Every structure is written in structure tokens, then in C-alpha cells.
Amino acid sequence: MTVDLNKLHAVGAIAEEAEGKWGMVIDQDLCTGCQACVAACAMENNIAFVGEEDAGYGRSMHWIRTERFWEGEYPEVRMTDYQPMLCQQCGKAPCEPVCPAFATVHSQAEKINLQVYNRCVGTRYCANNCPYQVRSFNWRDYQDSRIRPEITILANQFNPDVTVRRRGVMEKCTFCIQRIHKAQDKAKSEGREVEDGEFTTACAQACPASAITFGRIDHPESLVSQLARMPHTQHHLEELGTLPSVTYLKGA
Amino acid sequence: MAENKKHSEHSHKSHEDHLRETHLMLDPMPRGKMNEMVMESMHTTSWKFWAVFALLSVIVAWGLFYSWGRLILEGVGIAGVNRPSYWGIFLVNTVFWIGISHAGTFISAILRVFKAEFRRPFTRAAELMTTFGLVQAGFSIFMHMGRVWLSYWLFPIPNQRQLWPNFHSPLSWDLLAITTYLLSSTMYLFLPLIPDLAMARDRSTGWRKTFYKILALGFRGTEGEWTHLRNALNIFAFAIIPVMFSVHTIVSWDFAMATRPGWSSTIFGPYFVIGALHSGMGAVVMVLAVVRGTMKNMNYFIRPEHFEAIGKLMLIISMGWAYFFFNDYIVQWYGGDKWTKTLLHWHEAGPMGWMWFAMLIFNVAIPWAILWNKKWRSTPWLIFIVGLLINVGMWFERYIIVPISLSINRMPFTWRLYEPGIEIPLGIGTLAFFVLLYMAASKLIPLVPVWEVQEGHMDHSLKKFGRETVVTVSDLE
Numbered sequence: 160m161t162v163d164l165n166k167l168h169a170v171g172a173i174a175e176e177a178e179g180k181w182g183m184v185i186d187q188d189l190c191t192g193c194q195a196c197v198a199a200c201a202m203e204n205n206i207a208f209v210g211e212e213d214a215g216y217g218r219s220m221h222w223i224r225t226e227r228f229w230e231g232e233y234p235e236v237r238m239t240d241y242q243p244m245l246c247q248q249c250g251k252a253p254c255e256p257v258c259p260a261f262a263t264v265h266s267q268a269e270k271i272n273l274q275v276y277n278r279c280v281g282t283r284y285c286a287n288n289c290p291y292q293v294r295s296f297n298w299r300d301y302q303d304s305r306i307r308p309e310i311t312i313l314a315n316q317f318n319p320d321v322t323v324r325r326r327g328v329m330e331k332c333t334f335c336i337q338r339i340h341k342a343q344d345k346a347k348s349e350g351r352e353v354e355d356g357e358f359t360t361a362c363a364q365a366c367p368a369s370a371i372t373f374g375r376i377d378h379p380e381s382l383v384s385q386l387a388r389m390p391h392t393q394h395h396l397e398e399l400g401t402l403p404s405v406t407y408l409k410g411a
Numbered sequence: 412m413a414e415n416k417k418h419s420e421h422s423h424k425s426h427e428d429h430l431r432e433t434h435l436m437l438d439p440m441p442r443g444k445m446n447e448m449v450m451e452s453m454h455t456t457s458w459k460f461w462a463v464f465a466l467l468s469v470i471v472a473w474g475l476f477y478s479w480g481r482l483i484l485e486g487v488g489i490a491g492v493n494r495p496s497y498w499g500i501f502l503v504n505t506v507f508w509i510g511i512s513h514a515g516t517f518i519s520a521i522l523r524v525f526k527a528e529f530r531r532p533f534t535r536a537a538e539l540m541t542t543f544g545l546v547q548a549g550f551s552i553f554m555h556m557g558r559v560w561l562s563y564w565l566f567p568i569p570n571q572r573q574l575w576p577n578f579h580s581p582l583s584w585d586l587l588a589i590t591t592y593l594l595s596s597t598m599y600l601f602l603p604l605i606p607d608l609a610m611a612r613d614r615s616t617g618w619r620k621t622f623y624k625i626l627a628l629g630f631r632g633t634e635g636e637w638t639h640l641r642n643a644l645n646i647f648a649f650a651i652i653p654v655m656f657s658v659h660t661i662v663s664w665d666f667a668m669a670t671r672p673g674w675s676s677t678i679f680g681p682y683f684v685i686g687a688l689h690s691g692m693g694a695v696v697m698v699l700a701v702v703r704g705t706m707k708n709m710n711y712f713i714r715p716e717h718f719e720a721i722g723k724l725m726l727i728i729s730m731g732w733a734y735f736f737f738n739d740y741i742v743q744w745y746g747g748d749k750w751t752k753t754l755l756h757w758h759e760a761g762p763m764g765w766m767w768f769a770m771l772i773f774n775v776a777i778p779w780a781i782l783w784n785k786k787w788r789s790t791p792w793l794i795f796i797v798g799l800l801i802n803v804g805m806w807f808e809r810y811i812i813v814p815i816s817l818s819i820n821r822m823p824f825t826w827r828l829y830e831p832g833i834e835i836p837l838g839i840g841t842l843a844f845f846v847l848l849y850m851a852a853s854k855l856i857p858l859v860p861v862w863e864v865q866e867g868h869m870d871h872s873l874k875k876f877g878r879e880t881v882v883t884v885s886d887l888e
Contacts, residue, residue: 256577
């Protein structure tokens, strides 16, 4: 039996579950673990380089990271597939309801999970409650070249479309929302819809193996939708009911 | 025969003396004398007091204000928090201090409602702990924030953009609950203080007189004033009990509402409340032992019978804590969730396993081994040590729940241990500030509610029925 959620006045969180807009498919069989996505993401989104000491203490700020795992006991050790992990843009995100300041919100237009940097007060509850552990916190003023002279040159290549975050603020993957908006503005000025494959996120663009595909998950004929319908798909921690927008392909 | 009679008379007399000696309520003194004794305890300060006071001031200046300034200016990076332990000792201290603050209300309100007579001399000492403990909890929670200068965004302040706090968030509930508790417990501290302030006003000169005059609100002790005060106290004593239970339940929801393994446990509410009482009662006996040992005339008001009575409560609460701990553990374990099981194993057998065992020894084994014995639990220094160990154990419990549980999550790639940084001077700073506030208060306001003790003296009397001497209690209220 299907129930029209809108008739039950259950618009909002529940109705939104079904209608993701932008989605991503990551093919772990193709991923070579080269970390090009990690570098491209940092360039595109002005992500801070935290330095050796903080990175060694688990404070590295990456909106996407490549996880490696090993299987079996020594000496029979085998490495499993590389696992690029980024914000899964959950349809029902555990990070959203816990923010006391409404800094972690679900955007109604893009149907993705966004962090409002200038509203964030830094309680870090969202990062605790994120089962994927993909949120990055600005532990210090990493981007201030007055405090860290060594990043002066890096500061020259900031992306002007993206803000620079200061200390005490949480940040996370936005599915390169600046690129989404740019493509939408261009398409609108030309009086058309955004075409599939017209633009893509920085990580997908940089991937030499084309393991990452980005697009409209709600258009059944788009490449990302077709890939997401493959028989060997999987979602991470699906049992928590987070409804992730990122689909992994593994073991074809 | 005559000798026998004499002997029995002697033992009879000594029984009566014994009762008077051990029970404050049966050992009345003239009212004026008691008032003088309390005033004297407030005025007498030795050089040792000022030495400790100065030392604590230095610790507060360094540990609390200088370190907090650094934390604000340099960012949370100088603390030990990392991914995945986004919460660290600041939250441990918040829960710890709120726990400490629970004993004040427990002793004062619950024992007042149940008319437990032994509460009379130390209700105020316990209530002061509530207020000062909540101040430290508030400090700790604001230290935790990444951008504390914007903390007013967490309060529902009307603003032009109609931006309100998110009332779905347990942290919003927490803030409201703690604010409610702080305000109501401060009022509850102040109400029974009014007659004592009036007493102090009538016996002081100089700036103290002005100080007490303002605070006593013109209390003169008329029949109507006493009636109003009694009514207000009755209402507050009943009303503050649900507030007290709700505060720590809501604090537990910060954890229980989250999706983390080891946190999302439905028993956390009562488990946290009993844990708060456990550490709070431990703190009360510590404070009472120090007050009795260091302040003048206090060994008249605070006697071994009070330690004995609190010791019994501590034993019961320790058993209750053990029950809820076991309940929480067994339900989580039986749930069979892979990550929860990994976490439970990590608690006991991980690198911080010693803390888990120390927690059980300090919270359960030592209180059970010592508090069952009437003589041992009446010994101030011994029960002081038990209270101290319980507090260490309860701090360990919160440390296990917050940073140790956080270091394990569903993404094994991010697993990492937490190492405290500037949290340590800041934690020491809050502790020193608590003691400093307490020391200052002990010299500014009467630490013993004299009027309540006097009321108790009037209620109690020794009556002779034939050869037996029995204690009678008549309720004046």
C-alpha cells in the first residue's frame, strides 16, 4: 500500500526521503587509491592544510578521504578495495536535528545537507552524530596567513566562489554546490535545463579512472541513475536509515 | 540492692548523656549562643585560610582565565579533541559538575519533604554546592564551544531575522534545563537564607551590615513573614525535585538521543540521575568533613551522626548505581549490535581498561566494603576518602562515556585515542574556582541554617516513661 505523505501533512523530512536530487556513484572496482579526488576537493573548496602535527592527531580536514583496509591475519594479509568516503548527503541525516543553532540544514532547492558556516557556534554535536565521520572541524585558524606564514602562497590560489572558514566552525562536503549553481545559472540564461554531464564535482572531474560519477539521481535516464540501478550496488550503514545519496559499486 | 540501684541510675544517666552527645537535635543551646557561634565561624579566618585562598586565586587566574583566553584566541586546537572524539573533558566536566550539583537539591529538598531531621544543620552547605557546581558546569559547556562569543545564539532571544535555536536538538533542551535548574536552585538557596541573613544583619556592623541589610530584604521575623517563608519553601521543595530529576535526564539525552554505539541507550536517563546523586553525595561528605575540620564551632553543628546518616544514603545510592550500570551494560551487550559489542570490549580490554576497572572499584567495591559499618561511616576522615574515591570513580565513568566511547565508531578508519590538552588546566581551574567560591561564601553567609537547627531543637525533646528515656518529635509546622 502506498500512502501519499503529502496528504498526511507529513511534508518535510519524511516526504523528502524519496526525492533525492543530486547523487553520486563511486565504483570501488575502478578506484586506484591515487587521492586525486582528495587534492582536487581541497583545491576547489578552499580546504585548510592542517600541517603534519595536527594531521597526525586525527585533525586532517578532508571533505573526501580514501580509506584503506586490510583483511585477514598476518601473514595472510590482503588489502581490500579502496573506499573513497565523503558526505553521503543523507536524505535523513543524523547530523541535522542535533545542531542547536540550525547551522546544519537540509537545503530545499538542492536537497542536500549543508553547513551554514556563519551560523555555526562549534558544539561539534553534528560531527559526533555523523555515522560516516565525514565532517571536518576548523580546530585552529588554519587559513590565516598572519598566523601561519607558510600558507601565504596557498592562500593565493583560493577559489573565489567558496568562502574561507575560520576557527571553531564545522565544514563538510557540499557536492560542489558552487558548480551546481554556476551550471544552473548558465542553463537558465540560455533558457534550458541543466544537461546530464554538463558539469561535475571536483572529485569526479579529477578522478583519472572515472570511478566517481555525479548527476541528477532523480532523472531515470541520467548516467548516475543508470549506474545506481546496477545489481552490485551498496549503501554504507544503510541499516541506520540515513538514506544516503552516494551509491557504491563493488565486486562486479 | 542499693548498689545495684545506683548502678542502674548511673547507666540510665549516661544513656541520656550519650543521646545528647551524639544527636545535635537533643543537644540544644541558648539561641543567642548559637547565633554567636555561627557569626564567630564566619568572622574567624586564620592565615591558613588566606594562604589557601591566595593559592586558589592564582590557580583560577592561570587555570581558568588565562587558559580560557588562550582557548578562545587560538581555537579548540589547543585542547585534546580530535576526530573521532569531538567531545572531550569539557563535556566530562559539564556532566560531572551537574552531577555534583544534584546532591544539594537531593539533601535539601527530598530530605525536607520527607522530614528527615538529620538534614537540618547541613542543608545550606549542600545547596551552595548546587549553585557553585552549576556555575562550573556552565563554564565547562561554554569552554567546549568552538565560537563561544556567539553562544547567545543558543538562547531564544528575539531577533530581526527570526532565527531561533533548534528545539529538536538535545543541546537546546540541555541549556534550558540547566538554566531552569540554576535559577530555581539559587532561589531555593536564597529563601531559607533570609532569616539567617536577618540574624547576621542584627549582629554586624560596617559594610557587613549594609550587605546583610540588602540581602535580608527587610525580614523582621513577624508571624506573617514566617508563614510566607514556610509556604514558599514548601512549594519550592516539592517543585524543585522534578526539576532536579529532569536536568540530569536531559543531560543524558545529549548522549542517548545520538546514533553513536554505546550512547543510544534508553536506560541513560535514570542511570545518569543515580550517578549524579552518587558523586553528589560523595562531594557533600567531603565538603562537610572539611567544614567540620577547618571552621570554628562547626563540630557542634556537624557531628558523626550526620556522616553516619549520609553514609547510609551513599551505600543505597551506590547499590542503585551498580544496578543501573549492570542494566545498561547487559541490555547493550544483549542487543548484539556489532559496534556496541566492539565498544564494550574496548571499555574493558582497550588501552584505557584500567579506568573501567577503577570506576567499578571506586564506585561499588570500596563504598560497599566501608559504608556497611556504622563506626566506619561515622568517621569523618574515612568517609571523606570514600567520597573522594566515589567522585574520582564517577569522573572516570563520564570519561568512559564521552571520549573513550567516542574513539570507537562505525568507521574504523577514523579510530583514534583522545589525549587531553588544555582541558587539564581548565578542569583544575574550575575545581579551584568551585572551592574558592565556597570559601568566600563560608565567610559571607551563615553556612549553618541556624533557624532550622533551632526549630529542630524545639521539635525534639527527651521524655521519661518510667525508666525509659525516649526521643519525641513534635512537628511545629
